[in-house]
Amino acid sequence: MEIKNSNPLISYIDFSEFKLNKDGLIPAIVQDYQTGEVLMLAYMNEESYNRTVETGLMTYYSRSRQELWLKGDTSGHYQYVKELRLDCDNDTILAKVEQIGAACHTGSYSCFFQELAKPENKKI
Numbered sequence: 839m840e841i842k843n844s845n846p847l848i849s850y851i852d853f854s855e856f857k858l859n860k861d862g863l864i865p866a867i868v869q870d871y872q873t874g875e876v877l878m879l880a881y882m883n884e885e886s887y888n889r890t891v892e893t894g895l896m897t898y899y900s901r902s903r904q905e906l907w908l909k910g911d912t913s914g915h916y917q918y919v920k921e922l923r924l925d926c927d928n929d930t931i932l933a934k935v936e937q938i939g940a941a942c943h944t945g946s947y948s949c950f951f952q953e954l955a956k957p958e959n960k961k962i
Contacts, residue, residue: 841910844894844918853884857929863899864931868941871920871934877941878949880909882931894919896933915939 856864863881870877880898882890886906889897896917900907910916917935924931942949 841895841916842918846894847891847919847922849891849922851924851928853887855928856887856924857927861901863901864929866896866898866931866933868896868917868933868935868937870937872936875948876950877917877935877937877947880907887931890919890922890933896935909941910938913939913943915941917941 858864863883864887866880866882868877868880869875880896881901882897883899886897886899889906889908896909896919898907898909899905908916916938917933918938919933919935921934922931923934937947940947942951944951
């Protein structure tokens with residue numbers, strides 16, 4: 839699948855101000871910018887954050903492969919950034935994206951499709 843035009847972003851906070859975990863990573867919660875549905879959780883390092891800002895495409899750091907990972911590079915299911923936010927503690931990124939295709943490696947639109955728990959006899 840061909841990548842459509844994406845726009846570089848303007849970062850208002852320098853990566854050095856982020857509070858990283860012991861591996862030098864920050865979690866990124868990814869949300870559909872139109873529906874608000876949570877799509878996935880991934881991690882970013884400084885290089886993947888800078889690449890995301892430069893390209894407007896979500897780029898992560900793969901903890902298992904120990905390398906940068908442009909979401910959609912193999913699947914064609916790119917994530918075009920609409921907005922990045924930082925939580926009040928500077929330790930989690932919220933990425934609002936336009937998701938092309940499935941976010942999950944299983945083919946599901948969201949990685950959060952497995953029901954885990956809810957109050958008995960009540961619909962949420």
